[in-house]
Amino acid sequence: MTTDALQNLQETVQSWSSLTDDEQETAFRSLARDLREELFLGLTARDKAELALRMPAHERRTYMRVLPPDDAVDVIQGAEEEGRGALVETLDPAMRREVNALLAYAEDDAGGLMSPRFARLRPEMTVDEAISYLRLQSRHVETLYYAYVLDPQQRLLGVVSFRDLFIAAGDRRVDDFMERDVVAVEEETDQEQVAKLTLLHDLAAIPVLGSKGRMKGIITVDDIVDVVREEASEDIQKMGGMEALEAPYFDTGFWDMLRKRAGWLAILFLGGLLTASAMDQYEHVITQVIMLAIFIPLIIASGGNSGAQASTLVIRAMALGEVRPKDWWKVARRELLTGLALGAVLAILGIVAVLVGQAIGGMFGQYYILIALTVSSSLIGVVLFGTVIGAMLPFALRQVGLDPASASAPFVATLVDLTGIVIYFSVAIALLGGKLL
């Protein structure tokens, strides 16, 4: 493969979902035979399914048979209901049995990620026997990084890495040096937990156990990367104030996209109506000191922005396990101080802004000092409140069983808008009462 061909291939794979069906067909056909296979392997499961289903049956068979069973399952699950049969049919009988067994698992469970093709050994084998035995199996296994030692009932007794096997003297028994404390997951373990465990123990693959400790398959670290990316994408989209997409941007239909976005937008709009009715309560204040209205967007935005920072930090730290639910009090104390400091910074900018406005155009009349104080005190209150609410909302959502990532910047901003208005006008009434009000 030349560097150019490689570059070209990468670009085609990455841009795939933005191409029309015809453009995809042209791009695919223009490649040499071996590059077509590379391309096919590089696509997402959903795109593989679509491409395979557009091929004539004999060609579809060729490409589907390149896939290991766990990937074949992903492709079949990536197809629309009516196309799945045509994909399953392409597999040879042995593979079809494996795939059908795997299709029974939920996509997000360990069972849905695993490959049933792992290297297995008996405990009583010697190292030399084990290596010969593995050479026989190697055509049918997904990864040759670890070999799993099983008893006749397929229960997992231990694991040896290929490195350990290679280092050991040829006549040693496998059960003499295998690792017996195996980190494993169960078929129903959620993929996020599988990823955490695999990464924590720096494993190249993690075994999946069924009932009675029977070994069912392995999940390799390259599948873990996909999980990590998928979970990050879901969190990011939720943090942007929408539902997570199930497919890449261009693969998501117009109506599906609209539904994922309109729901939250409407909920936030209803939240915004509460802000409007709070404004309504202060109509008399605005009527008397119209210049107070001028600072409304600035003040509530500052609260929303500091809230977005705090919630973003906490959501990500929670997702990575750096912050646990019971750390809420530590986080609260820290964000309280941070919020005060950030509020003070903006308060100073606010005072400067009023003084400059006064110096240039005398915008604020004789009570400009009071206006400056109102704006700056409100900023401290709003930023402090925004920061603390932004930091605590993810904890609260998690406490009631919701996803902390739903504490999106727009959600936090909506909460802070409402309270920001109340804080601002309360401060104004307190400071300006008797003078301007």
Place this chain on the structure above:
Amino acid sequence: MTTDALQNLQETVQSWSSLTDDEQETAFRSLARDLREELFLGLTARDKAELALRMPAHERRTYMRVLPPDDAVDVIQGAEEEGRGALVETLDPAMRREVNALLAYAEDDAGGLMSPRFARLRPEMTVDEAISYLRLQSRHVETLYYAYVLDPQQRLLGVVSFRDLFIAAGDRRVDDFMERDVVAVEEETDQEQVAKLTLLHDLAAIPVLGSKGRMKGIITVDDIVDVVREEASEDIQKMGGMEALEAPYFDTGFWDMLRKRAGWLAILFLGGLLTASAMDQYEHVITQVIMLAIFIPLIIASGGNSGAQASTLVIRAMALGEVRPKDWWKVARRELLTGLALGAVLAILGIVAVLVGQAIGGMFGQYYILIALTVSSSLIGVVLFGTVIGAMLPFALRQVGLDPASASAPFVATLVDLTGIVIYFSVAIALLGGKLL
């Protein structure tokens, strides 16, 4: 390792950065010897460095020597300047040479991620010779997934996977079936690009080449997972309207944290001042129709929220390579339609809100129909504008060489606040002029 001990260990590792130094010490000492090593290996590079530097010298030596060279480098780079010497000293002379060579690379480059310990073969070896030779090397290599075939000048000729080697007949020559088109990166390749290539080709490890195609090391997929997580965290933090942190939440000092957040907050505040001066231009409109002020937060927030959704979608799709710079027009067309539809949804909710307000309290007087029209037309305009700006800003930032992830929800909201005010009051003047104004 029992399940309980394992569970306990995992919790300790995950909560590590939230513990004080003393609590860390207690947690570490309370573990059995082999679990201490597990714990140490599970920590981040920075935490490993801190823990090791608190140990007495002989113990530090024991733990540092467990690490492969690329991880040792990360730990040394994770320490403060003054602690690095004490860490390098713990290594034996051969390892010290390897580590010093690796320390010369930037942390984010391929060179900074690679391990120099890979399995190597000569092209003229037979399979049986190769397997025996690999058994000799295996103690000194990082991964036994691929073996790299080198000429006497250490130039990379090809690669064989262990599976291929195991499947092949014992008397075949390695260069007879090795893969000659090797996907590789250079020492200076950025880690994001390394991750993309490795994932695209589904590799367990990718070779790193120096000048004249000489093989320098390999990067394994478990290091790629760290890159993927790190890049996602950076993007998420930028998207929350702040600078990315270099360390976990609790590991970031108070002042460092403040600096990362205050900068953007102040910039956004200055942007908000523009909104305030736009408001000032419309002071006479507010004076005449005070109830227009009531809807200001609601309308600008709706624009900001739809903008946050659009920018989030585009930033993530760009990071995953689903959307490329040249797709901007496709995205613009799509978001134009989506923005119109979303605006229409909110416009309907806006009309209902005004009608309900009027029915309940006669809030809007005889011209309530005109108020409803003003609010709903503004919503369409603001949401449409927010959506399109949110979707296009990441493209624009990328075009001028900035990170698309800086098109954060707060940044987009600030832009949309300003234009939202202009749109709202322009619509108000057009519709209410001669009646209420």
